[in-house]
Amino acid sequence: MVRMMSPGLLRYLVGRLVRALLTVIGLVTIVFLLVRLIPGDPVEAILGDQAGPEEKAELRRALNLDRPVGEQYLSFLGDMADGSMGTSFRRPDRSVWSMMRDVLPYTIVLALAALLVAWFVAIPLGAIAAANAGRGWDKVASTLAVAGLAIPNIWLGPLLILAFGVKLGWLPLPGDDLGGPKALILPAITIGTALAAVLTRQTRAAMIEVLAQQYIIAARARGVPRVPLLLRHALRNALLPVMTIGAAQLGALLSGTVVTEKIFERQGLGTLFLDAFFSRDIPVVQGCVLVIAVIYVAVNLAVDLAYGVVDPRVRLS
Amino acid sequence: MTKVRAHLRRTPVGVAIVAGFFVLGLIGPWIAPYDPLAIDLLHEYESPSWTHLLGTGDNGIDILSALLHGARLAAIVGIVVVGVSVVLGTLLGTWAGYAGRFADHIITGVADLVQAFPAIVLNIAVLALVARPGLVHLIVALAVNGWVLYARLARAETLSLREREFVEAARALGVPTHEVLRRHVIPNLLGPLVIQATTGLGVVILAESTLSFLGLGPGKAVSWGALLDQGTSVLLRFPHVALFSGGAIALTVLGFNLTGDWLRDRLDPRLR
Numbered sequence: 001m002v003r004m005m006s007p008g009l010l011r012y013l014v015g016r017l018v019r020a021l022l023t024v025i026g027l028v029t030i031v032f033l034l035v036r037l038i039p040g041d042p043v044e045a046i047l048g049d050q051a052g053p054e055e056k057a058e059l060r061r062a063l064n065l066d067r068p069v070g071e072q073y074l075s076f077l078g079d080m081a082d083g084s085m086g087t088s089f090r091r092p093d094r095s096v097w098s099m100m101r102d103v104l105p106y107t108i109v110l111a112l113a114a115l116l117v118a119w120f121v122a123i124p125l126g127a128i129a130a131a132n133a134g135r136g137w138d139k140v141a142s143t144l145a146v147a148g149l150a151i152p153n154i155w156l157g158p159l160l161i162l163a164f165g166v167k168l169g170w171l172p173l174p175g176d177d178l179g180g181p182k183a184l185i186l187p188a189i190t191i192g193t194a195l196a197a198v199l200t201r202q203t204r205a206a207m208i209e210v211l212a213q214q215y216i217i218a219a220r221a222r223g224v225p226r227v228p229l230l231l232r233h234a235l236r237n238a239l240l241p242v243m244t245i246g247a248a249q250l251g252a253l254l255s256g257t258v259v260t261e262k263i264f265e266r267q268g269l270g271t272l273f274l275d276a277f278f279s280r281d282i283p284v285v286q287g288c289v290l291v292i293a294v295i296y297v298a299v300n301l302a303v304d305l306a307y308g309v310v311d312p313r314v315r316l317s
Numbered sequence: 318m319t320k321v322r323a324h325l326r327r328t329p330v331g332v333a334i335v336a337g338f339f340v341l342g343l344i345g346p347w348i349a350p351y352d353p354l355a356i357d358l359l360h361e362y363e364s365p366s367w368t369h370l371l372g373t374g375d376n377g378i379d380i381l382s383a384l385l386h387g388a389r390l391a392a393i394v395g396i397v398v399v400g401v402s403v404v405l406g407t408l409l410g411t412w413a414g415y416a417g418r419f420a421d422h423i424i425t426g427v428a429d430l431v432q433a434f435p436a437i438v439l440n441i442a443v444l445a446l447v448a449r450p451g452l453v454h455l456i457v458a459l460a461v462n463g464w465v466l467y468a469r470l471a472r473a474e475t476l477s478l479r480e481r482e483f484v485e486a487a488r489a490l491g492v493p494t495h496e497v498l499r500r501h502v503i504p505n506l507l508g509p510l511v512i513q514a515t516t517g518l519g520v521v522i523l524a525e526s527t528l529s530f531l532g533l534g535p536g537k538a539v540s541w542g543a544l545l546d547q548g549t550s551v552l553l554r555f556p557h558v559a560l561f562s563g564g565a566i567a568l569t570v571l572g573f574n575l576t577g578d579w580l581r582d583r584l585d586p587r588l589r
Contacts, residue, residue, distance in 0.1 A: 026430045035446060045448040150571035152523055154530045154542065155563030158549050162556050173553070255435030259527060263549060273438070274531060277445045289442045293434045 012308050020301040027293045031286050032076045036069065046089065046280040062089075063282070085290070086283040090276075096287035099272060104291070107268035110191070110260070111253040113184050117192035118199055119246055125196075126203025126242070127235050133208055141200060148197030153256055157190040157263035174265040187264045191256035195249050199242055206238035248303045251296025331575025335515075338569050342392030345385030353383040353539045362555040374558045375547045384565050386539040391569065394452070394525045395518045398459040403514050405460070406467025407506060411498060413468070414475025425472070428465045436462050437527060444533050452535040459524055463517070470513055474506050512580045519573025526566045541566050 043056050043065065060066045064075055079086040084095040091099070129141035164186060165173040172183050210216065211234055219233050258270035269288060276284035350370075357377030365372040371380040413424035431439070443458040444450045450458075478484055478501070487497050528534055529542025530549075541562050548559030 023430065023433060026426070027433055030430055030434075031442070034442060045446055048448065146571075146574070150574055151567050152526065152563070152570060154527055154545055155559070155567050158545075158552050158556075158559045158563060161552060162559075166553060166556075252435055255438050258437060258441070259531065262531060273441065277441055277533065280445065282445065285442055285445045289434065289438055292438050296435065297433055 009308065013305060016301060016304055016308065020297055023297050024294055027290060027297070028077065028080050029073075031290050031293075032073055035282060035286070036072075046282065080290070085287040088276075088281055088284050090279050090281045090284075096283050099284060100269060100287055100291055103268050103272050106266065107254065107257050107261070107270060110184065110187055110257050110266070110268065111250055113188035114190075114192035114195070114253045114256065115246060115250060117188045118195040118249075119243070121192070121196040122199030122246075123203055123235075123239070123242065126200040127207055127230065127238075129200070129204040130207030130211060130234075130238075131230050133204075138204075141204065145197040145200045148193045148200075151193065153190050153194065153259050154263070156193055157186070157260060160186045160189060161263075174263065183264075183266075187260045187266060190260050190263065191253055194256075195246065195253065198249075199246055202245060203238060203242045206241055207234055210234045210238045244303050244307060248300055250299045251292065254292050254295060329575060329579045331572050331577075331579055334568060334572025335576045338388060338572060339392060341385060342388045345388045349379075349382035349385040351379035351382040353378055353386045355379070362551060362558070364555075364557055371561045372555075372557045374544065374555075375551075380544070380558060380561055383539050383544055384541065384562065387541040387544060387562075387565070390452075390535075390540050391522045391525060394456060394459070395522045397456050398463055398521045398525075399514050399517050401456070401460045402463030402517070403467050403510060406464035406469075407471045407503065407510060409464065410468035410471025410473075411475050411502060411506070414472040415479060415494070415498060415502065421472075424468065428468055431462050431465050434462070437524065440524065440528060441531070441533060444528070450533060450535065455525065455528065455533075455535055458528075459521055463521065466513060466517065467510060470509055471506050474509060475502055478502050478505055508584050512577060512584060515573060515580055516577035519570045519577070522573070523566065523570050 043059050043063070044051075047055060047059060057066075064072050067075075076086075083097055085097045085100075086095070088094050088096055088099060125141050125144065129138045132138050161173060164171045171186055172180070216229070216233055219229055224233065254269070257268055258273060260266070261268045261270035262274060269291070272284065273288040275281075276288065355378065357373070360369070360373050360377045361375070363369060363373045363377075369379050369381070371384065374380050374383065409424050413421040434442075439462050440458045443461055444454060447454045484497060484501050487501055492500075525534070526540065526542035526545070529540035530546045532543075532546065534540045534543055544562035545559055545566065548555075548557075548562055552559050
């Protein structure tokens with residue numbers, strides 16, 4: 001496999017991997033520094049004002065905050081490297097990673113479902129808009145895109161529940177049944193709408209660009225009918241950038257799950273994160289922040305690598 | 318009079334929404350018919366009526382009054398966070414773009430790292446480290462990643478301005494660096510920064526609402542997000558609370574988005 005790769009491609013892949021690794025080390029460092037740099041005492045934040053000095057000293061020891069910063073940093077790196085990501089304050093018997101591992105699948109499924117929603121809405125809508133550029137359907141699509149970008153997910157979620165859960169009764173209400181795929185539909189739309197709006201605009205722009213190419217004009221001159229021309233000749237070539245831009249947003253979709261899991265009373269990383277916030281379980285907060293950021297970096301890396309393999313021009317930039 | 322009316326008719330919807338938002342943010346608490354925290358348990362969760370135009374919410378508070386007070390909080394948070402972010406971002410971005418090399422590497426590197434975190438997640442992590450998050454903490458948390466966008470913009474513009482003749486001429490004439498930046502570089506950044514800041518205001522107001530919705534907002538203040546949170550918890554029985562508070566947030570964000578687009582079309586000569 002390696003022998004098949006050109007030296008340029010190999011250099012690109014290795015360089016990109018090294019950069020991603022450096023980014024992850026940077027992220028770990030920022031998450032570590034956050035606790036030390038934010039003015040105020042984390043021990044006080046955790047225990048409240050009423051705690052006695054002894055209690056505080058004990059927690060300080062448990063958190064390693066009594067040791068020199070360099071030593072704290074090394075032990076933090078150690079916790080990250082051995083995969084435990086530290087120990088929860090509130091549940092000293094559990095490692096942070098084991099708590100996240102339990103809920104992570106729910107959140108990833110939700111984020112992927114949101115990505116599917118975005119693709120399924122944006123690609124047809126953007127293609128129809130481009131095929132009718134400047135006319136009625138184009139205006140409908142661009143109005144929908146503006147609305148989709150402006151509507152906050154904290155409002156869209158409740159609206160969807162009212163419309164499809166309460167008024168129409170088609171889909172389950174929050175807390176009704178958590179396992180079924182039906183319960184995934186409304187949360188996925190809540191998260192995916194903003195991305196769908198962005199992708200609709202991008203599909204439209206990419207399609208319009210492709211439709212102006214010589215080979216499309218040539219195909220039209222040869223008498224290729226309109227629908228196959230649009231689907232087979234134009235859309236296929238416009239699709240790659242749209243798919244990859246969408247996939248690169250998976251990290252952003254993950255952060256949307258924090259809000260959506262709360263609205264729909266679902267379990268997942270977002271709920272764990274918020275619970276950890278309210279109980280000031282700092283190691284779990286740090287772990288969730290890091291996992292979300294690292295997934296974000298990893299997805300971008302995967303998209304870049306795939307692009308580099310598919311399109312040789314990317315390796316040069 | 319006809320002139321004024323003609324002028325108003327040409328005012329875009331977005332600008333009208335934004336103007337309305339700022340006016341209500343300024344005078345809202347004075348024209349609010351009730352105290353937004355006044356408890357009236359006999360009239361809890363009433364539908365809109367002549368006594369309570371938008372109905373009542375949790376503990377019988379008047380929704381209209383709460384929204385008017387919330388507008389002020391949103392306006393204050395938006396203006397302060399965007400103000401701090403623009404100043405900080407412009408200084409760092411201009412420095413990185415003009416000085417290059419070491420300063421550029423450090424500033425760009427930190428900006429990249431901050432951007433690798435989804436914004437809301439980083440905001441929450443910062444707030445988690447404070448015992449009782451208040452207004453100041455909320456502002457700090459939002460500014461922690463707010464500056465990055467403006468720094469990137471200022472850096473990119475500075476890089477291209479640095480090579481322009483009038484800047485080279487000033488340097489050749491021996492004008493000191495800080496003077497070159499102050500008189501020749503920063504004034505030319507203002508257009509793009511104003512466009513970005515307009516959209517940025519909408520983003521910050523939405524972020525404040527989202528954090529308040531999640532229960533991380535400043536405790537005592539009346540916030541649209543907190544109201545929407547209450548509304549969501551009684552959604553099935555009293556949907557008006559969530560409808561009005563969420564509508565206020567959505568309308569404001571839409572207004573800033575439209576105004577940002579409109580300004581971009583008018584101010585950015587490259588788009589003409």
